[in-house]
Every structure is written in structure tokens, then in C-alpha cells.
Amino acid sequence: MINWRVILSISRTHLLTRIKQTAIAALGVTFGIGTFIILVSFMTGLNGLLDGLILDRTPHVHIYNEIKPSEKQPVDLYEKIKNSFTKVRSIKPKLTQRKIHNALPLMDQLNNDSRVKGAIPQLQAQIFYISGSIELGGNLVGIDVLEEVRLFNFGQYVVKGSPEALDNLNNGILIGAGVAKKMSLDVGNTVQISTIQGHLFPLKIVGIYQSGLAELDDVQSFANLKTTQRILGEPRNYFTDINVKLYDIEDAVPMAKQIEKQFDLTAVDIKTANAQFETGTSIRNLITYAVSITLLIVAGFGIYNILNMLIYEKMNDIAILKATGFSGRDVKYIFISQAILIGLVGGILGLLIGYGISVVIDNLPFETEALPTIKTFPVNYNPGYYIIGITFAMVSTFLAGYLPARKAQKIDPVEIIRGQ
Numbered sequence: 001m002i003n004w005r006v007i008l009s010i011s012r013t014h015l016l017t018r019i020k021q022t023a024i025a026a027l028g029v030t031f032g033i034g035t036f037i038i039l040v041s042f043m044t045g046l047n048g049l050l051d052g053l054i055l056d057r058t059p060h061v062h063i064y065n066e067i068k069p070s071e072k073q074p075v076d077l078y079e080k081i082k083n084s085f086t087k088v089r090s091i092k093p094k095l096t097q098r099k100i101h102n103a104l105p106l107m108d109q110l111n112n113d114s115r116v117k118g119a120i121p122q123l124q125a126q127i128f129y130i131s132g133s134i135e136l137g138g139n140l141v142g143i144d145v146l147e148e149v150r151l152f153n154f155g156q157y158v159v160k161g162s163p164e165a166l167d168n169l170n171n172g173i174l175i176g177a178g179v180a181k182k183m184s185l186d187v188g189n190t191v192q193i194s195t196i197q198g199h200l201f202p203l204k205i206v207g208i209y210q211s212g213l214a215e216l217d218d219v220q221s222f223a224n225l226k227t228t229q230r231i232l233g234e235p236r237n238y239f240t241d242i243n244v245k246l247y248d249i250e251d252a253v254p255m256a257k258q259i260e261k262q263f264d265l266t267a268v269d270i271k272t273a274n275a276q277f278e279t280g281t282s283i284r285n286l287i288t289y290a291v292s293i294t295l296l297i298v299a300g301f302g303i304y305n306i307l308n309m310l311i312y313e314k315m316n317d318i319a320i321l322k323a324t325g326f327s328g329r330d331v332k333y334i335f336i337s338q339a340i341l342i343g344l345v346g347g348i349l350g351l352l353i354g355y356g357i358s359v360v361i362d363n364l365p366f367e368t369e370a371l372p373t374i375k376t377f378p379v380n381y382n383p384g385y386y387i388i389g390i391t392f393a394m395v396s397t398f399l400a401g402y403l404p405a406r407k408a409q410k411i412d413p414v415e416i417i418r419g420q
Contacts, residue, residue: 007330010321011337014314021313022342025306029346029397030353032299033389036292037354040385042361043288045378051281053212056153058270059243060252063259065100066266098124103239106263110244115251120147121239123228129175129221130192130200131183138179138219140193142228151245161187161207170227173203177210178218193231201231296392304400310338312404328409332402339401340394347393351386 015022100106103121110119123142128135145167148154155163158174166174173193175185185191185205193201203223210217223231229238246252252269259267314335321331362379 007333008337011334011341014317014334015338015341018310018313021306021310025310025342026346026349028299028302028306029343029393030350032296032302033347033350033393034353034357036295036299036392037351037385037389038357038361039295040288040292041354041358041379041381042377043291044285044382044385045380047281047284047288048380049374049378050284054274055270057157057211058274059152060246060249060270061244061256061259062268062273063100063106063242063244063263063265064240065098098240099234099238100240100242100265103242104237107242110242115246115248115255117245117247118147118151119242119244120144120151121225122241122243123225123232123234123238124240125228125232126196127231128194129179129183130194131185131189134183135194136179136182136219138176138221140173140228140231141220141222142225143222145222145224152243157209157211158207159210161205163207165206166222167224169204169206170224170230171201171203172206172223172227174207174209174222175205176217176220177208178214179221180205180208182218195231199231199233203227296396300392300396300400304396304403306400308400308404332405332409335405336398336401339397339405342401343393343397346397347390350393351389354389355381355386 107119107121110116121144125140125142127138127140129138143154145154145163149163159177161174163174166172173191175191180186183191187205187207189205190202191205193203195201209220209222211220225239226236229236232238244255246255249270253271256267256269256272259265318331321334322328326334358379358381361377364377366374366377
């Protein structure tokens with residue numbers, strides 16, 4: 001029967017008597033695991049940040065009435081009339097509105113769907129911003145302000161003012177940061193809004209919106225739905241878009257297909273809208289995990305080399321143990337337990353150092369105009385990475401100790417003593 005107390009006592013004595021070699025072996029584990037934690041936490045945190053910037057603001061299903069050309073054009077009739085005399089005049093495109101017909105019943109149906117977290121309307125309008133002698137083209141988006149805050153984190157991108165002020169003021173506007181900069185405008189100023197029909201409306205700036213995408217911030221601003229409908233002279237049920245947020249993003253594709261089939265509208269799911277972005281995310285994640293696994297494998301080889309040398313330096317101890325009655329199996333367990341102890345201590349230190357440096361990185365200031373909502377570097381504290389780290393430390397040190405320990409088990413103590 002194996003006496004584990006004696007084996008662990010001998011293992012501890014061996015490790016403490018050669019503290020320098022033990023420390024080097026433990027530091028090899030610590031460095032490998034700590035570097036893995038820092039790398040994977042930062043890289044996955046960065047990927048999560050980039051995903052959040054796009055996906056948090058993108059509806060899972062975007063519904064609108066797409067204006068399409070007529071399927072049958074006059075030229076298609078040529079084969080039927082080519083042998084006759086026909087006069088075609090006053091060809092005009094069919095007058096089609098961008099509004100979604102029966103938008104209110106559609107939203108009621110969507111909001112009653114158990115898969116839907118929220119369905120909210122938008123009203124998009126082409127406008128001109130006028131301030132003094134400066135005139136810029138742009139877009140005004142009418143929104144349900146509080147629902148946008150609840151479903152799409154709208155408030156995070158308001159760098160000045162507040163979304164609540166926009167909801168409470170009927171003649172307010174949340175102007176894009178690029179527009180405000182070009183026209184030297186700030187919160188409290190008034191800007192003239194001109195529709196494409198030439199109607200002017202003065203609006204008070206209650207906040208500045210910055211998405212981090214310059215091409216949007218240079219043209220886009222927001223008002224509440226009532227204000228936008230009043231500017232366009234449209235009724236309360238006039239909407240151009242409906243944005244749907246789901247509880248499960250995997251329901252987006254089937255729901256989009258169902259809406260297109262049932263209501264004869266264009267419905268774009270989030271996976272279709274962000275197909276290129278998702279491809280980039282997959283590639284970044286693949287690179288992150290490939291580098292992390294490579295780092296762990298390299299650390300494993302380093303651990304093996306250190307433990308291998310540690311065991312070969314103790315050949316005399318092995319001979320003495322066998323000469324005093326320890327079996328080859330006992331000797332093997334002694335060196336395996338040493339390896340596991342080194343892995344445990346080094347792994348825990350690696351986790352602590354990796355976590356500590358990750359906290360330092362997480363608190364480093366990171367401010368840029370392109371990402372107004374980000375104040376520090378992103379770090380992902382997923383417990384799964386720490387479990388992977390300590391598991392790898394234990395497994396790698398066990399394997400690194402097992403292979404040399406098998407050799408130690410077969411050593412003949414007489415040959416070692418005679419060689420001395």
C-alpha cells in the first residue's frame with residue numbers, strides 16, 4: 001500500500017533542498033500561465049468591444065418598405081408591338097411612399113411575440129442643416145427615445161446633454177458630433193432644419209451624439225418621433241422603419257423571412273447586415289486562440305525540460321531511496337507529486353499575476369474621439385480562461401514529470417552508486 005504522507009513529505013523535502021531549481025521550474029509555469037491569461041483576456045476583451053460597438057446598435061431585424069423598380073418595363077413589351085405603330089408618352093415612375101403601411105398593427109403583433117424583446121419605429125428624413133451662412137446636407141431620424149435607450153444603449157453615445165431632454169422637448173434635436181463641429185454648434189444653440197420641400201424649422205440642440213463612425217456623425221441627427229412627423233407634415237402613424245430586438249439572436253433569420261412573406265416588406269436580419277463584420281470577428285477569434293494555444297504548448301515544453309533536468313540531477317537520491325527499500329513505483333510517485341506541486345504553485349501564481357496585470361491594463365486610460373464610450377482598455381475576466389490556465393498547468397506538469405519519473409522507476413541503484 002502506498003504511504004502518501006511519506007511520499008509527499010519526501011517530495012517537499014526534495015523541492016525545498018533545491019529551492020533554486022524548484023523556483024525556476026515554478027517560474028516557468030507561472031510565466032506561461034500568466035502570459036496566457038493576459039493575452040487571452042485582453043484579446044477577447046478587445047474583440048468583445050468591437051462586437052459590442054456594432055451589434056449593440058444594430059437591430060436584430062430591420063423592417064422597411066424598399067422602393068423597387070417595376071418588374072415590367074415598357075421595353076419588355078417590344079416583342080409584342082414591334083410590328084405595329086405605337087406611341088408611348090409620359091412615362092413616369094409609379095408614386096411609391098417609403099412609409100410602412102399598417103405600421104401600428106404590425107408593431108403590436110411583433111411586441112406580442114414571445115421571441116421579441118421590443119419593436120420600435122423610426123422615421124428617416126433627408127434634411128439640410130442651416131446655421132448662419134453654413135448649409136449642410138444630412139439625415140434626421142425620428143426615434144422613440146426611451147425605447148432606443150432601453151433596447152439599443154442609445155444613451156451611451158450621447159456625449160453631451162441627455163436622451164431624456166430630447167424626449168421631453170418637442171422642438172429639440174440631438175445633433176451629430178461631426179455636424180456640431182463643422183457648424184460650431186453646442187448644447188443650447190439653435191439650428192435651422194430645412195426639408196427637401198424648403199420648409200424651415202428652428203430646433204434647439206439638447207445634446208450631441210457621437211457614434212464613433214465619422215461618416216454617420218457628419219450627417220446624422222435625432223429628434224423625437226412627434227417632432228420629425230411635424231417637420232415632414234405627416235400623421236402619427238407615419239413611419240419608415242421598424243427595428244426589432246430579440247431575446248435570442250438566432251431567431252433573427254427565420255423571423256425576417258416570416259415578415260417578408262407575411263407583410264410584403266423588406267426585413268434584413270442582423271447576420272445578413274453584418275456578414276462581413278462577423279467574418280472578421282471569426283478570424284480575430286481564431287488568431288487569438290491559435291496564439292494562446294501555441295503559447296501554452298511552448299510553455300509546456302519549457303516545463304518539461306526544467307523538470308527533466310531536475311529529476312536527472314537527483315539520480316543519487318533515487319539510488320538512496322531504492323537502496324533503503326522504496327519500490328520503483330514509489331520513486332515514480334515521488335517525482336510525479338513533485339511535478340504536480342510545482343504545477344499547482346506555479347499555476348496559482350500565474351493566475352494571480354495574470355489577473356493583477358489584467359486589472360492594471362483594465363484601468364489604463366484609453367480615450368479617443370472615435371470611441372467616445374470607452375475610457376479604459378477592454379479586458380475580459382471570463383472565469384473559463386482561468387480554469388483552462390490552471391488545468392493546463394496541472395496537466396502539463398504531470399506529463400512533464402511522468403515521462404522522466406518512468407525512467408527513474410527503472411533505474412538500478414547499484415549502477416548509480418558504482419558510477420560514483
